[in-house]
Amino acid sequence: MARVELKNINKSFGTTQVVHDVNLAIEHGEFTVFVGPSGCGKSTLLRMIAGLEEVSSGKIEIGDADVTGERAADRGIAMVFQSYALYPHMTVADNMTFGLRVARRPKPEITEKLASAAKILRLEDLLARKPAQLSGGQRQRVAIGRAIVRDPKVFLFDEPLSNLDAELRVQMRVEIGQLHKVLGSTMIYVTHDQVEAMTMADRIVVLRGGRVEQVGKPLELYNDPVNAFVAGFIGSPRMNFLSGVVTDARQIKVAGTEFVAPVASGLVRGQTLQLGIRPEHLAASNGVKIEATVNVIEALGATAYLYTTTDSGEKIVAEWRGALPQIGNRVKLCFEPGAVRLFAEGGERIR
Amino acid sequence: MAVVKSKKVTFAAGHLAAIFASLITLTPVYLVCVNALKSEAESAAMGPGLPSELHLENFVIVIEKGKLVTSFFNSVLYAGVSAALATLFAALAAFVLSRHRSRLNRAIYFFLIMGIALPINFFTLTKIMQLTHLINTKPGIIILYATLQIPFAIFLIYGFVESIPRELDDAATIDGCGPFQTFFRVIMPLLTPVLVTTFILSFLNTWNDFIMPLYYLNSSENWPMTLAVYNFFGQYKQSWNLVSADILLTIVPVLIVYLAGQRFILSGMTSGAVKG
Structure with a gap:
């Protein structure tokens, strides 16, 4: 267990820079999730922490020791890979103890660590099998077991659930969460799935184009995003963005209606901006109304989502409670002005 | 219809x-x-x-007169050792060349692969064999055979290495393996099918070769079976029964190797899939 600190990390492949000056402190015992669209540099960042990729410049500290130039095996980390990366020619037990055997640890220690890891992950009955004889979920547990056996200060997960089917993914999500509670270790988890990030993380790091966009607790990011990218990335279905025009100091015109914007400072008249409003905030019983035509209805049972188009042609997804309209019907979508998040044309948040 | x-x-x-x-x-x-x-x-x-x-x-006569026992062991030595050397070095090279696709490595790969197609220049080869004092020696012919097999061996193994996920290398690195441990403990066991194929093909090629010992082995105690048969034929060409028996005895070992290994030859040539 240890804290992890990244100081001014840069990474270039040839002339393309993929990670730009990342500074990040991950506290001891924290479950941190790196999330972002593909190509945002999250895996590269993780691989640099692991020691599989060199940093172009900057410093990585794990537990107050500078590990920037250390070998991966000496960093006190363990990693779980997307494809599990189990050694196909070895049994489960050999897979899990391979690192200890390479390090020439004494036999009793190896046996003991294997037994305790197998117990935590309920792998006792599978130890003699080869990876090919295991199901996807079992393989993933072996991969996690291989990490536990190393007794690392920091666990690194590189999209570990993306090869599993939906049901198993939910199950493994819970298992990894429980494992974090049991072990209490620092864990860094990379995913492109914002649901995984929201459900698992103590803290989320949102990355885009190799830069950190925002760091915070899941609900902080959800309720108080710093820019339109974070607002759009976190939350499912994603936030609706409508373009609006400032008609008076605080008055905004959007999709045929006008309302008083929930901002502290004045806006410039004539300024165009983006209004972000989440689907569930459009199910208010009163407030500002937007009229729209229903195109598609997704009835999920407990709730329903309407895919609509406004008269000005903007697409809006809205949560809907109560009696479902027909496709082609016009509906009134209501929202409280306080639920709206405003973003400048460039995407920065206007508070 | x-x-x-x-x-x-x-x-x-x-x-x-x-x-x-x-x-x-x-x-x-x-x-x-x-x-x-x-x-x-x-x-x-x-x-x-x-x-x-x-x-x-006839067989007994041939074994006695044709120096078949010596030449049999020579053939086993040349084919076995050179095939093992070629397979090992080709696997090491193929692993590095396939994993690190720099421009230089691609150039090296294609340079090595050219060896499959280009003919041997016997004049320069003879010069080099003389210069290195390898001519008419057992180590010399073994090194020569291993070298001749390496291009095709690299070609075979190179494609196979690609089918082994790179994440296995990463996992091995995190488990504390250096490049050699990664290769010998993780990659090589997964290459077994193609390594067996490479070994067998290279063994058969060397076993059946006639030209190299003809040029580079003068003394009869160093001759492999192919050359011994040729020589025997020269001496006994009026005794077709003995020549036939001699030819049969030369074919048998290579036939056994082929039959024992043909399962691997097919699987190694066609499948490249190692799935975790």
Whole structure:
């Protein structure tokens, strides 16, 4: 267990820079999730922490020791890979103890660590099998077991659930969460799935184009995003963005209606901006109304989502409670002005 | 109906062609087999008839007079050691070249692969063998054979390495393996099918080779079986029964190696899939 600190990390492949000056402190015992669209540099960042990729410049500290130039095996980390990366020619037990055997640890220690890891992950009955004889979920547990056996200060997960089917993914999500509670270790988890990030993380790091966009607790990011990218990335279905025009100091015109914007400072008249409003905030019983035509209805049972188009042609997804309209019907979508998040044309948040 | 008929005709024609092709290869083998068991007089015509009485002693004579025991062990030594060396070095090279695709490594790969197609320049080769004092020595011919097999071996293994996920290398790195441990403990076991294929093909090539020892081995105690047979034929060309027996004895070991390994040859050439 240890804290992890990244100081001014840069990474270039040839002339393309993929990670730009990342500074990040991950506290001891924290479950941190790196999330972002593909190509945002999250895996590269993780691989640099692991020691599989060199940093172009900057410093990585794990537990107050500078590990920037250390070998991966000496960093006190363990990693779980997307494809599990189990050694196909070895049994489960050999897979899990391979690192200890390479390090020439004494036999009793190896046996003991294997037994305790197998117990935590309920792998006792599978130890003699080869990876090919295991199901996807079992393989993933072996991969996690291989990490536990190393007794690392920091666990690194590189999209570990993306090869599993939906049901198993939910199950493994819970298992990894429980494992974090049991072990209490620092864990860094990379995913492109914002649901995984929201459900698992103590803290989320949102990355885009190799830069950190925002760091915070899941609900902080959800309720108080710093820019339109974070607002759009976190939350499912994603936030609706409508373009609006400032008609008076605080008055905004959007999709045929006008309302008083929930901002502290004045806006410039004539300024165009983006209004972000989440689907569930459009199910208010009163407030500002937007009229729209229903195109598609997704009835999920407990709730329903309407895919609509406004008269000005903007697409809006809205949560809907109560009696479902027909496709082609016009509906009134209501929202409280306080639920709206405003973003400048460039995407920065206007508070 | 017409379609079915024409299909049947194609089928029959294909079979005929296959039978004909088999006959071409099988006839000499048959001739050698029957004549190896005949007396000298009976075998003089090298005819297809069955022997009137079995002369199994032909084999004993051949083994004694043809220095077959020495040349058999020479052949095993040359083919076995050179195939092992070629397979090992080719695997090491293929692993590095396939994993680190720099421009330089691609150039090296294509340079090595050219060895499959380009003919050997015997003049320069002889010069080099003389210069290195490897001419007419056992280590010399072994090194020469290993070198000759390496291009094709790299070609075979290179494609196979690609099918092994790179994440396994990463996992091994995190488990504390250096490059050599990664190769020998993780990658090489997964390459087994293609390594066996490479070994067998390279073994067979060397076993059947005639030219290299003809040029680079002067003394008869260093000769492999191919050269011993040739020499035996020179001495005993009036005794077709003995020549036939000699040829048979040369074929047998290589046939055994092939039959034992053909399962691997096929799987190594076709499959490249190692799935975790």
